[in-house]
Structures are given as C-alpha cells and as structure tokens.
Amino acid sequence: MVTVCRVHSMTAFARTEHAYSWGTLQVEIRSVNQRYLEPHFRLPDTLRDQEPVLREALRQRLARGKVECSVRFEPAEASQAPAVNTQRLDEIAAALNAIQERLPNAAVPTTLELLNQPGVIETQHLDQEAVKTAAHVLFDQAINSLIEARAREGEKLAEMIITRLAAVSEQVATVRGLLPQILERQCAQLLERLDVAKTELDPQRLEAELVLVAQKADVDEELDRLTAHVEEVSRQLKQKGPKGRRLDFLMQELNREANTLSSKSVVAETTRCAVELKVLIEQMREQIQNIE
Known part of the structure; x- marks a missing residue:
C-alpha cells in the first residue's frame, strides 16, 4: 500500500468575501492545469498598484497552473457621501450674526449659499491603506482555500493512480508467469516447422535458431524496467512538493516499455497484456496532466 503525501491537483476554485464599514471586498481565484505558473489578475483601480505584491504572494504558494485572480471592491455609500463641517458652519453663522448686528438690512444668505462656502462641505476620503491591507488578508485566505x-x-487523483499502478503490476506478473510457456511454445513451433519442411539442421544451427527464438521472446528487461518505473511512481507520490512533471516523464517511460513489450510479443496472451498496460498507462497520464 502506497503512503501518499498530499498530491495537489491544478484545478480548483476559491472565494473569500468580507464587508467592512467602508465597503465590501471579494476575492476569487480559479486555477486549471498548465505546464508552468501563469497568473492573470483583474483588480479595481483602487488596488491596481498591488498587483506585483499579490503576484509574488501567489508565486510563493503555487508552482504550476493557469490561475485567474479577481478582486472586486464595492465602496460603502457612507464612504462616498458628503458631510457637513459643523465647526466651519458655526464659524460662518457667528460671522453672519456679527454682520446682522452692524448691518440689520443686509441680505441673509440662503442655505445653498451657505453650503457653497469653502470648508462647509467635506467629502469623506476612503482609507486606501485599510483597503489594501484588507485585500491582502482576503487574498491570503483565498490562496489557502484554493490550496486545500x-x-x-x-487525493482523488492519487487514489486512481495507485489503483492503476497495482493493475500494471498485475499485468507484469502475468507476463512473467507466461514466459516459460512462451519460450517452450516457440521452440515447439520451430521444431514443427522443421518437421513439416522435412529439413534437418545440424545441432549447432538448431541451437542458434533456438537462441534466436529465445531472444525474440525474452522481455525480462522490459518487465524489470516496468517494475522499476512503477516503484518510482510510488516513490514520487510520497514526496513533498510539486511532482507532476516527474510523474508525466515516468508515464512516457512506462509507455515506451509497454510499446516494446507489444512489439516483441509472439503470442496473443502477451499482446493482450501489452494492450492492457497501455490503456492503464494512458488513464494515469491523463490524470497526471492535472497534478501540480
């Protein structure tokens, strides 16, 4: 039984959202398989200058995948609404009272005229640093959720690969068990052909022919390499960190040996085993394409 260290897929989705007094932030991250790390960002103007920081944070946590990161910011209405500077308004009112005492007939300004006085109306400015800090926190939370x-x-991909590895080992064992029968059958067929042809070979020639038959039917090296590659795949599954590229390479090597086994097959049994091996390897390869 293979003990698997966490195998990470490259396909996932994560979203974090939080409402603050000054607005709402939402972070979404989607990732799919890609040979290298390929991040794409969609940020509001408020956070546009933070892309290099967020990109580096992503690079520190992920190794591969096409990753689409989207940050949305919706300011609260209160943060955009104008406010009356009551202190400034009191100062103007005191000045108007003084004018009225000296000039009783002076025109009284309207409310709109008072609001248009400098300093009476103030626009509430958004705390940009608070928005940036909150965005970084939510982005880190989204990355954590994505990684999980x-x-x-x-884990599901690893279970599938382990099952297929066991099936590959079974096919290798089947072919190994067939080798003595295959060699015996090939030798018998050679002797039958000689008998039908009424041909007699000298002992040395006959021995050479038998050796040639044995060499053509001998797939011990291919079976040994298949076993070694299966063991290496199992070992890689237990390693920490990204392992997708290495596993993909091992699938190519497994497929190479399966093809050689098929080309050297001299009986239907080994041909069927070789075909089954290639099917199993292809099933693993398709899934490994999605492993980080």
Missing part, C-alpha cells in the same frame, strides 16, 4: 481544494482533488 487542490489537495482534496489531488
């Missing part, structure tokens, strides 16, 4: 989702999907 990739890990859950990766």
Whole structure:
C-alpha cells in the first residue's frame, strides 16, 4: 500500500468575501492545469498598484497552473457621501450674526449659499491603506482555500493512480508467469516447422535458431524496467512538493516499455497484456496532466 503525501491537483476554485464599514471586498481565484505558473489578475483601480505584491504572494504558494485572480471592491455609500463641517458652519453663522448686528438690512444668505462656502462641505476620503491591507488578508485566505481544494482533488487523483499502478503490476506478473510457456511454445513451433519442411539442421544451427527464438521472446528487461518505473511512481507520490512533471516523464517511460513489450510479443496472451498496460498507462497520464 502506497503512503501518499498530499498530491495537489491544478484545478480548483476559491472565494473569500468580507464587508467592512467602508465597503465590501471579494476575492476569487480559479486555477486549471498548465505546464508552468501563469497568473492573470483583474483588480479595481483602487488596488491596481498591488498587483506585483499579490503576484509574488501567489508565486510563493503555487508552482504550476493557469490561475485567474479577481478582486472586486464595492465602496460603502457612507464612504462616498458628503458631510457637513459643523465647526466651519458655526464659524460662518457667528460671522453672519456679527454682520446682522452692524448691518440689520443686509441680505441673509440662503442655505445653498451657505453650503457653497469653502470648508462647509467635506467629502469623506476612503482609507486606501485599510483597503489594501484588507485585500491582502482576503487574498491570503483565498490562496489557502484554493490550496486545500487542490489537495482534496489531488487525493482523488492519487487514489486512481495507485489503483492503476497495482493493475500494471498485475499485468507484469502475468507476463512473467507466461514466459516459460512462451519460450517452450516457440521452440515447439520451430521444431514443427522443421518437421513439416522435412529439413534437418545440424545441432549447432538448431541451437542458434533456438537462441534466436529465445531472444525474440525474452522481455525480462522490459518487465524489470516496468517494475522499476512503477516503484518510482510510488516513490514520487510520497514526496513533498510539486511532482507532476516527474510523474508525466515516468508515464512516457512506462509507455515506451509497454510499446516494446507489444512489439516483441509472439503470442496473443502477451499482446493482450501489452494492450492492457497501455490503456492503464494512458488513464494515469491523463490524470497526471492535472497534478501540480
């Protein structure tokens, strides 16, 4: 039984959202398989200058995948609404009272005229640093959720690969068990052909022909390499960190040996085993394409 360290898929989705007094922030991250890390960002103007920081944070946590990061910011209405500077308004009112005492007939300004006085109306400015800090916190939370989702999907992929590895080993064992019968059958067929042809070979020639038959039917090296590659795949599944590229390379090597086994097959049994091996390897390869 293979003990698997967490295998991470490259396909996942995560979202974090929080409402603050000054507005609402939402972070979404989607990732799919890609040979290298390929991040794409969609940020509001308020956070546009934070892309290099967020990109580096992503690079520190992920190794591969096409990753789409979207940050949405909706300011609260209160943060955009104008406010009356009551202190400034009191100062103007005191000045108007003084004028009225000296000039009783002076025109009284309207409310709109008072509001248009400098300093009476103030626009509440958004705390940009607070928005940036909150965005970083939510982005980190979204990355954590994404990694957990990739890990859950990766565990399913690892289980599938382990099952297929066991099936590959069974096919290798089947072919090994057939080798003595295959060699015996090939030798018998050679002797039958000689008998039908009424041809007699000298002992040395006959021995050479038998050796040639044995060499053509001998797939011990291919079976040994298949076993070694299966063991290496199992070992890689137990390693920490990204392992997708290495596993993909091992699938190519497994497929190479399966093809060689098929080309050297001299009986239907080994041909069927070789075909089954290639099917199993292809099933693993398709899933490994999605492993980080």
